[in-house]
């Protein structure tokens with residue numbers, strides 16, 4: 210009985226290892242991987258740019274104010290807009 214369970218566990222581990230290997234090969238040795246990395250780079254830079262207020266400078270993500278429209282705003286800009 211324990212051999213069957215062990216065989217099942219080893220088969221699942223083999224499938225996971227082969228899947229991981231395929232994923233890494235696709236990610237690092239194909240044009241698809243380059244495209245995915247370029248997309249990740251764009252998102253990372255966009256996220257970093259969203260944290261910089263053009264007037265008040267860089268802000269921490271936890272300090273930003275989320276508007277009802279879903280956009281985020283620098284807390285100082287929000288104070289100026291909402292309370293004058």
Ligand SMILES: [Zn+2]
Pocket residue numbers: 262263264265266283284285286
């Ligand atoms: Zn601001």
